[in-house]
Amino acid sequence: MKEKKVTAWDRVKIARDSKRPTSLDYIENIFDEFIELHGDRYFSDDKAMVCGLARIGEMNFTVIAEQKGRTTRENIERNFGMPNPESYRKSLRFMKQAEKFHRPIITFIDTKGAYPGIGAEERGQGESIARNLMEMSDLKTPIIVVVIGEGSSGGALAIGVGDQILMLENAIYSILSPEGYATILWKDASKAKEAAEIMKLTAKDLYDLKVIDKIIKEPEGGAQKDVKHTSEQIKKEILKSVKELNKKTVSDLVNDRYNKFRDMGEYAKVK
Amino acid sequence: MVIDKIKKRNVDNGQVKSKVDIPIGKWVKCDKCKEILYKENLHKNFGVCPKCNNNFRLSSRRRIEQIIDEGTFKEFNLKIETTNPINFPGYKEKLKALKAKTNIDEAVKCGIGEINSEKVVICVMDGNFVMGSMGSVVGEKITYSIEKAIKLKLPIIIFCVSGGARMQEGIISLMQMAKTSAAVAKLHKAGNLYISVLTDPTYGGVTASFAMLGDIILAEPGARIGFAGPSVIKQTISQELPEGFQTAEFMLEKGFVDKIVERKEMKDILYKLILLNK
Ligand SMILES: [Zn+2]
Numbered sequence: 045m046k047e048k049k050v051t052a053w054d055r056v057k058i059a060r061d062s063k064r065p066t067s068l069d070y071i072e073n074i075f076d077e078f079i080e081l082h083g084d085r086y087f088s089d090d091k092a093m094v095c096g097l098a099r100i101g102e103m104n105f106t107v108i109a110e111q112k113g114r115t116t117r118e119n120i121e122r123n124f125g126m127p128n129p130e131s132y133r134k135s136l137r138f139m140k141q142a143e144k145f146h147r148p149i150i151t152f153i154d155t156k157g158a159y160p161g162i163g164a165e166e167r168g169q170g171e172s173i174a175r176n177l178m179e180m181s182d183l184k185t186p187i188i189v190v191v192i193g194e195g196s197s198g199g200a201l202a203i204g205v206g207d208q209i210l211m212l213e214n215a216i217y218s219i220l221s222p223e224g225y226a227t228i229l230w231k232d233a234s235k236a237k238e239a240a241e242i243m244k245l246t247a248k249d250l251y252d253l254k255v256i257d258k259i260i261k262e263p264e265g266g267a268q269k270d271v272k273h274t275s276e277q278i279k280k281e282i283l284k285s286v287k288e289l290n291k292k293t294v295s296d297l298v299n300d301r302y303n304k305f306r307d308m309g310e311y312a313k314v315k
Numbered sequence: 316m317v318i319d320k321i322k323k324r325n326v327d328n329g330q331v332k333s334k335v336d337i338p339i340g341k342w343v344k345c346d347k348c349k350e351i352l353y354k355e356n357l358h359k360n361f362g363v364c365p366k367c368n369n370n371f372r373l374s375s376r377r378r379i380e381q382i383i384d385e386g387t388f389k390e391f392n393l394k395i396e397t398t399n400p401i402n403f404p405g406y407k408e409k410l411k412a413l414k415a416k417t418n419i420d421e422a423v424k425c426g427i428g429e430i431n432s433e434k435v436v437i438c439v440m441d442g443n444f445v446m447g448s449m450g451s452v453v454g455e456k457i458t459y460s461i462e463k464a465i466k467l468k469l470p471i472i473i474f475c476v477s478g479g480a481r482m483q484e485g486i487i488s489l490m491q492m493a494k495t496s497a498a499v500a501k502l503h504k505a506g507n508l509y510i511s512v513l514t515d516p517t518y519g520g521v522t523a524s525f526a527m528l529g530d531i532i533l534a535e536p537g538a539r540i541g542f543a544g545p546s547v548i549k550q551t552i553s554q555e556l557p558e559g560f561q562t563a564e565f566m567l568e569k570g571f572v573d574k575i576v577e578r579k580e581m582k583d584i585l586y587k588l589i590l591l592n593k
Contacts, residue, residue: 166569173492312395
């Protein structure tokens with residue numbers, strides 16, 4: 045890979061650019077057909093998460109996607125892409141369906157984090173994320189995760205337990221937003237830029253840490269410069285991953301996924 | 316510290332008759348009712364303030380003393396330490412100083428012990444160690460314990476206290492949520508009983524992983540339990556939070572906790588639940 049002088053903070057800005065393609069832009073370009081389906085069957089339909097059925101050629105998929113808006117109006121409708129528990133429960137409903145019909149699942153991560161609100165806590169934000177993590181780890185169908193923009197906190201990971209984790213070159217993925225990180229560690233949100241540089245949140249950092257499996261190149265200036273081209277690259281990787289994952293038996297698939305996350309953690313024997 | 320003030324006060328709350336014989340440093344002040352308590356009496360009362368029922372934070376060692384039959388606890392000797400995955404400045408030094416100060420090696424203690432002669436795997440988090448936060452070592456120890464419980468066909472009990480994922484290990488801490496939750500999935504499939512006990516405070520990445528995945532979820536009275544911290548929520552919605560928000564009682568009312576259990580009854584309730592699941 046060519047070395048460019050792009051700082052982590054530059055990537056944060058690109059990842060958050062209001063012109064950056066959202067999940068629906070990619071879905072439209074990647075799939076030949078897509079039908080959105082709604083609701084968690086318990087409480088409501090949370091529009092920060094888009095779920096539905098999609099097709100490429102003869103192949104069917106279940107799509108789960110965190111959805112930001114681009115205009116203020118869209119953002120209010122989408123709750124700025126910050127899911128409430130209903131989003132995670134909706135996504136789990138569709139993932140279980142995918143398992144039933146042996147369809148591969150494609151998830152798109154793009155969120156500042158799960159929504160920190162009174163209602164979200166009342167309805168079990170923590171429980172809804174935990175349940176997704178647990179259920180995804182054992183789902184008997186291939187799961188391909190694509191980090192397209194911002195992937196912050198448990199709100200991102202809640203649809204991120206997959207067999208193959210792809211990430212766009214300028215996307216970020218982290219324990220928390222740089223602002224939140226700076227607030228917790230230094231009680232100063234304005235140190236977000238410094239935080240971004242030490243958090244290891246770029247695709248390259250995460251590849252080196254073995255948190256993601258593949259970096260998808262973006263055009264010069266970011267995905268926003270050429271949505272069609274970027275979508276083509278994502279599509280190519282999705283198809284390649286599905287082909288590989290379909291070769292595995294279901295038990296190998298689930299065991300390999302378990303071990304993939306089982307192996308995450310950096311520790312050594314005390315001397 | 317509070318010691319100067321304590322010396323000047325004439326303490327008589329029914330717990331302490333005379334302060335003359337009790338050396339400085341053996342006193343502690345209740346955060347809630349401000350009562351001055353003799354530590355030894357506080358410990359005899361399960362670390363609960365005799366005056367206002369405030370639950371003092373327990374070390375993992377004290378918690379194990381309260382729950383596990385004397386002499387039966389055997390700690391899993393993993394002997395692991397973090398390698399500072401994101402090279403967070405000063406992290407290793409911080410942990411080293413903390414280990415020396417607290418005499419514990421990480422934010423969770425795990426092992427096998429007996430509750431009224433019933434064998435269990437038990438993990439007890441410790442809020443005195445980086446706020447009980449979960450990094451690589453906590454994630455590994457919890458996962459190891461769950462796998463051990465599966466192997467030995469034993470119930471597992473996890474006492475949670477945590478500020479969430481450990482910031483200093485960045486994304487690697489986040490991934491511990493997936494790792495531990497995957498282990499819980501395995502445990503449930505294997506048919507083992509898992510009781511999660513939420514104590515003050517249980518937040519963030521721990522709430523959003525193994526803490527909320529027990530067959531039975533107990534909580535201590537008044538424990539603060541949530542995903543997002545109250546200050547983050549307040550800042551986001553720019554309004555005051557309702558009275559009692561994110562307490563154990565609130566979580567019970569909303570349907571996310573099975574039962575609130577007083578500390579002095581915890582061992583007995585755990586024992587009965589184990590029997591009822593046999
Ligand atoms: Zn008190």
